[in-house]
Amino acid sequence: MNNIYIPAWHYRAPGIVQRTWGWSPVEEMILLSLDRSPGTIDDISEALKIPRQVVGSTVARLMQFGLVEVRLSPQPVLATSSVGHDFIRAGRALPERTADREIGISVVYEKVGQSVFRTRDVDTIAVTKLPAKGAIITFPKGEPPETHYSMMQRVNQFMVGALRPGEWLRGVQANSSFLEPRFLVLDLDEVRDGVLRQGASDQLVEALKATIKTGVLPKTTTPPADDPAPIETRFDADHFVVGSEQHLHRFEQIVGAAKSNIFVLSTFVASQSDEKGKENRERIWRSLEDACRRGVRCHLFFGTSLDRAKHATAMQELFLRLSAVRQTRGYLQVQRDPVGSHAKFLAADDGQDGAVVIMGSCNWLSSPFSAVEVSAELREGNAVAEALDLLRAIISKLSSASRSVETLQFMASELRRQRSLLSRPEASQTPTAMMTVLHAGDHERLLRVAAHEAQERFICCTNRVGANMVPALFDPAEVAGRRLSDVRVYYSRRSGPVKRGHVTRHRERLNGIVELAGVPEPQLHAKFLAWDSDHVVVSSLNWGSASGLDDNPLDEIGLYFEGQGLATSLLKKFEAENH
Incomplete structure (x- = not known):
C-alpha cells in the first residue's frame, strides 16, 4: 500500500437541526x-x-x-x-411551526486541499501512531491551530445541502464539542485509479496527482483571508446613537425589551465603589438586575488585558450583585478573563423574534456617561447577524464562554434564515445603506482612501492623539485639506509622550489647511470618520493614537456605512452635543 499522511483536524459535536414547515x-x-x-x-x-x-x-x-x-x-x-x-x-x-432534533456531527478537515470529509468516509491516524518513515506531510509551523469556533464555521458550510428538505442547521453545541489533530491516511494507488473520497476538493485531487507524477509531497495551504464584503441593509440617521444620555436611554430600552439573552462587551469594568458617574452607572446596573429578575440570560465580558486583576475583581462584584437578584444557576454568564479586544458591544434579542446590536465607542460597564459617545444601532437581520458573528469570534478565545458562543451562533443563524423579511413592503420604505465591517488593519487604509477621494469635507473624531498622530491622522488630513475647505480633526486627550506643545506646533503648521480642535469638556470619547455627505465609519479605534494591526484583526471593529445623507446627519447630531 502506498499511503500518504496529511495533517488534519477531527471535530465532533452535537448539532441542532430545526425543521420548519408552514x-x-x-x-x-x-x-x-x-x-x-x-x-x-x-x-x-x-x-x-x-x-x-x-x-x-x-x-x-x-x-x-x-x-x-x-x-x-x-x-x-x-x-x-x-x-x-x-x-x-x-x-x-x-x-411557522418548528421542531428540533439533535444529530451527531463528526468531520475531518485536511490542511492540503482544505477538504471536509465525514469521519466515517476516511481513515485517520493519531499523531502519536504516525509511522517513523513514509510520505508524511507535517503540520505547518507557526500557524495557529484550528479552534472550536473555526471548525464550527466549516461545519456550517459542510452541512449545506446535506439535510432533509425543510431542515436547516441552527448550530452546534460548542460546550460538548471535541477537537484533536490527526493525520488523514490516503492510498495514492487508489487516487491513481480514480478512487476518491466523497468531499475531496479539486485542490487536494490536483495536489495528489502532482505527487504521483513527480514524487514531491504537496504543501499545506492556508485559506485566503476574506475581504470584508458590503452588506445591503436598512440604516438611516435615527440609527446613530450620539451622546451619553442617548446611550443610557437606549441601553435601558434594549435590555428592558429582551426576553432571552443580553450580551455586553465593555473594554473596562467599573468597581461598585467607584463614585465617578455612579448615579448614571446605577441605571446600567438596575437594567441588568431587572433583566435577571425576568429570567433573561446576561452574558458579560470585558476586553482589556491591562490591570487584568482590577477588572476581574470588578466583574466579580457585578456578578455577586446580579446573583443576589436571581439565584438560578446558568442565567449569569459572567467572564472574569479578558477577550483581548478594544471593541464595544451591546447585543440582545428584541423580544419579537429579532435582535439588536449597538457597536461604537461606549464602555457600557465602566463609563461615567459624561463624555460624547457615538455608536451605530443595527436592527436589520443580515447586519445584526454579521455583528453577532463578530462578537462570537471575539469571545470564542475563552473556553469558559462556550455557552455564549453557542447562543450567538443560534441567534445569527435564525436571523439569516429570516432574511426574507427584507422583501416585506413595510421594510422597503426604510432608506437603504451599504455596510462594511472594518477589522483593525482596515481602518488606516480606508482613512487614506477617504482623504484622497473626499470631494466636500473630511471630518475625524478621536478620543486621543498619541505618538503616531502625524502619520496615522494628521498627514492624511493634510492631503484632504489641500484640496477641500472643510477638514477637521476633533480630539480631547493626549497620550504617551505627546504634550500640549507638540499638538500646538502641528496646529500652527496646518493652520488654514486642517482645523485641529481640542475639546477638553465635554470629553469626546467618540471615534468616527465622516466624509462628503454619505460616508461614515463608526468605530472603537482611536484614529490618532492607536494602530490597527492585521495580525490582530478583532482588536478594533468599525462599521463603514454608505447611504444618502448619513455623514451630514451624524455631524449635525455630533455638533449639537459638542456645542
Missing part, C-alpha cells in the same frame, strides 16, 4: 371559517365537509399557536383569537 390549505380554511363564523368542531366539519377527526386535530394545532380560542359567552364556541384575526386582516403569513 400551514396546509385545510388549516387555513378552518381558520378563515372560524373567523367568519365561530362554532363547534361539528359545525366546522359539516360546513367544510371535512372529517371530524381532522377538524379536531387541526383546531388543536391552531390553538397551540394562539390563533384559535374558546369563547364561553353567550355559549361555548371556537373562534379566531385576536392574534389570528390580526394575521388574517394584515395578510401576514401564519407563524
Whole structure:
C-alpha cells in the first residue's frame, strides 16, 4: 500500500437541526371559517365537509399557536383569537411551526486541499501512531491551530445541502464539542485509479496527482483571508446613537425589551465603589438586575488585558450583585478573563423574534456617561447577524464562554434564515445603506482612501492623539485639506509622550489647511470618520493614537456605512452635543 499522511483536524459535536414547515390549505380554511363564523368542531366539519377527526386535530394545532380560542359567552364556541384575526386582516403569513432534533456531527478537515470529509468516509491516524518513515506531510509551523469556533464555521458550510428538505442547521453545541489533530491516511494507488473520497476538493485531487507524477509531497495551504464584503441593509440617521444620555436611554430600552439573552462587551469594568458617574452607572446596573429578575440570560465580558486583576475583581462584584437578584444557576454568564479586544458591544434579542446590536465607542460597564459617545444601532437581520458573528469570534478565545458562543451562533443563524423579511413592503420604505465591517488593519487604509477621494469635507473624531498622530491622522488630513475647505480633526486627550506643545506646533503648521480642535469638556470619547455627505465609519479605534494591526484583526471593529445623507446627519447630531 502506498499511503500518504496529511495533517488534519477531527471535530465532533452535537448539532441542532430545526425543521420548519408552514400551514396546509385545510388549516387555513378552518381558520378563515372560524373567523367568519365561530362554532363547534361539528359545525366546522359539516360546513367544510371535512372529517371530524381532522377538524379536531387541526383546531388543536391552531390553538397551540394562539390563533384559535374558546369563547364561553353567550355559549361555548371556537373562534379566531385576536392574534389570528390580526394575521388574517394584515395578510401576514401564519407563524411557522418548528421542531428540533439533535444529530451527531463528526468531520475531518485536511490542511492540503482544505477538504471536509465525514469521519466515517476516511481513515485517520493519531499523531502519536504516525509511522517513523513514509510520505508524511507535517503540520505547518507557526500557524495557529484550528479552534472550536473555526471548525464550527466549516461545519456550517459542510452541512449545506446535506439535510432533509425543510431542515436547516441552527448550530452546534460548542460546550460538548471535541477537537484533536490527526493525520488523514490516503492510498495514492487508489487516487491513481480514480478512487476518491466523497468531499475531496479539486485542490487536494490536483495536489495528489502532482505527487504521483513527480514524487514531491504537496504543501499545506492556508485559506485566503476574506475581504470584508458590503452588506445591503436598512440604516438611516435615527440609527446613530450620539451622546451619553442617548446611550443610557437606549441601553435601558434594549435590555428592558429582551426576553432571552443580553450580551455586553465593555473594554473596562467599573468597581461598585467607584463614585465617578455612579448615579448614571446605577441605571446600567438596575437594567441588568431587572433583566435577571425576568429570567433573561446576561452574558458579560470585558476586553482589556491591562490591570487584568482590577477588572476581574470588578466583574466579580457585578456578578455577586446580579446573583443576589436571581439565584438560578446558568442565567449569569459572567467572564472574569479578558477577550483581548478594544471593541464595544451591546447585543440582545428584541423580544419579537429579532435582535439588536449597538457597536461604537461606549464602555457600557465602566463609563461615567459624561463624555460624547457615538455608536451605530443595527436592527436589520443580515447586519445584526454579521455583528453577532463578530462578537462570537471575539469571545470564542475563552473556553469558559462556550455557552455564549453557542447562543450567538443560534441567534445569527435564525436571523439569516429570516432574511426574507427584507422583501416585506413595510421594510422597503426604510432608506437603504451599504455596510462594511472594518477589522483593525482596515481602518488606516480606508482613512487614506477617504482623504484622497473626499470631494466636500473630511471630518475625524478621536478620543486621543498619541505618538503616531502625524502619520496615522494628521498627514492624511493634510492631503484632504489641500484640496477641500472643510477638514477637521476633533480630539480631547493626549497620550504617551505627546504634550500640549507638540499638538500646538502641528496646529500652527496646518493652520488654514486642517482645523485641529481640542475639546477638553465635554470629553469626546467618540471615534468616527465622516466624509462628503454619505460616508461614515463608526468605530472603537482611536484614529490618532492607536494602530490597527492585521495580525490582530478583532482588536478594533468599525462599521463603514454608505447611504444618502448619513455623514451630514451624524455631524449635525455630533455638533449639537459638542456645542
